[in-house]
Amino acid sequence: MNVQIDSALKRGRGYWFVDGFIEMAGGGLLSLLGAILLLSGKASVSTFPDWFLSVAGEIVLAKLLGILAAILILWWLKDHFTYPRTGFVRTRRVSGRQVLIILRNAILFLLVPMLGLLSASLIITSGNGVLAAMPEWFPVALGVVWAALYVLGGEWLGLRRFRWLAALMLLTGIAVGLGQSVIGLPAFPLHVQAGTLPQQPVLAIIDRTLINLALLILISGVILISSGLVTFLRYRKANPVPYAEGS
Amino acid sequence: MSGSLQDLSGLDRVIHEPARLLLVALLSSVESADFLFLLKESSLSRGNLSVHLSRLEEAGYVQTEKTFRGKIPHTEYRLTPNGRSAFNRYRKNLGALFVSKKV
Numbered sequence: 143m144n145v146q147i148d149s150a151l152k153r154g155r156g157y158w159f160v161d162g163f164i165e166m167a168g169g170g171l172l173s174l175l176g177a178i179l180l181l182s183g184k185a186s187v188s189t190f191p192d193w194f195l196s197v198a199g200e201i202v203l204a205k206l207l208g209i210l211a212a213i214l215i216l217w218w219l220k221d222h223f224t225y226p227r228t229g230f231v232r233t234r235r236v237s238g239r240q241v242l243i244i245l246r247n248a249i250l251f252l253l254v255p256m257l258g259l260l261s262a263s264l265i266i267t268s269g270n271g272v273l274a275a276m277p278e279w280f281p282v283a284l285g286v287v288w289a290a291l292y293v294l295g296g297e298w299l300g301l302r303r304f305r306w307l308a309a310l311m312l313l314t315g316i317a318v319g320l321g322q323s324v325i326g327l328p329a330f331p332l333h334v335q336a337g338t339l340p341q342q343p344v345l346a347i348i349d350r351t352l353i354n355l356a357l358l359i360l361i362s363g364v365i366l367i368s369s370g371l372v373t374f375l376r377y378r379k380a381n382p383v384p385y386a387e388g389s
Numbered sequence: 390m391s392g393s394l395q396d397l398s399g400l401d402r403v404i405h406e407p408a409r410l411l412l413v414a415l416l417s418s419v420e421s422a423d424f425l426f427l428l429k430e431s432s433l434s435r436g437n438l439s440v441h442l443s444r445l446e447e448a449g450y451v452q453t454e455k456t457f458r459g460k461i462p463h464t465e466y467r468l469t470p471n472g473r474s475a476f477n478r479y480r481k482n483l484g485a486l487f488v489s490k491k492v
Contacts, residue, residue: 146411147410147411147414147480150411150415150418150430151414151417151418152418153418153430154415154416154417154422155418155419157419157426191423225423225425225458228425228426228429229422229423229424229425229426229427229428229429229430230423230458230463230465231420231421231422231423231426232417232419232420232421232422232427232465232467233419233420233421234418234419235420236469261474344464357411368397381429
């Protein structure tokens with residue numbers, strides 16, 4: 143019975159994900175951001191500040207408009223499709239104390255191991271070596287962070303498919319990092335004096351890291367859309383007929 | 390009667406019934422939910438669900454709000470603070486029953 147009660151608690155928490163719409167909307171937003179990053183082109187040393195500001199502006203605008211559009215679409219879809227089939231649920235408000243606990247756990251579980259790994263790599267190799275290898279390790283590290291978030295979120299919400307999503311995010315991060323290893327890193331001087339880092343190689347590293355980040359975001363978006371679509375089809379099959387309370 | 394059996398008799402009878410326990414557990418993880426959600430998740434019949442919800446309402450554990458969504462009647466149920474604390478107390482008491490005591 144205790145197991146059933148636990149699953150009942152989780153079903154309430156994870157109800158927002160029952161129809162796959164949130165994953166599809168989130169995946170669509172991620173794909174849009176990834177595409178913006180991929181299509182933003184390359185900057186030279188002289189045009190980098192303007193280019194960076196322009197891309198950052200586009201991303202912020204796309205995020206704001208995308209989130210607003212996603213909320214409106216989700217609201218309409220849930221009102222017309224989900225609530226008539228499996229009912230309406232108002233989620234609990236998160237208190238300030240709970241936000242602090244979530245933040246504390248996120249720091250403990252994610253940032254501390256990441257900082258440990260980064261510190262260890264700084265000790266083992268030179269600082270320049272870490273910077274030079276950023277296009278390789280950054281997607282892997284981000285894949286690890288996302289995978290951890292999906293596992294924790296999946297456990298909290300009682301959604302098993304989040305484990306698969308976590309595994310796919312992790313594999314995507316590793317694949318992008320490995321892909322970069324196979325292609326080869328941009329040339330970067332490993333022994334330079336502090337404060338005299340050459341701008342062009344640093345820019346090449348940042349550029350390659352951003353391309354890999356864009357790829358990771360884009361693929362993750364497609365994974366989320368696919369997961370949402372499968373969830374939606376299953377949900378529709380399991381709940382074909384809308385109910386009316388009076389019937 | 391042993392100590393743990395006395396504890397068993399002290400369990401909240403309103404919540405202890407399996408169907409009501411499930412309903413309270415479902416409602417405890419959300420702010421509120423409508424009749425259809427509870428019907429689908431509990432797999433109870435409409436009549437049975439209504440009876441159990443009425444019983445919980447009588448005990449002061451559940452609060453009902455009747456509105457309309459368009460022309461369709463819409464009833465939302467939420468746990469009262471009293472119901473939430475009763476559920477937490479029940480879980481605590483039930484858990485304590487399974488803690489083995491060293492002799």
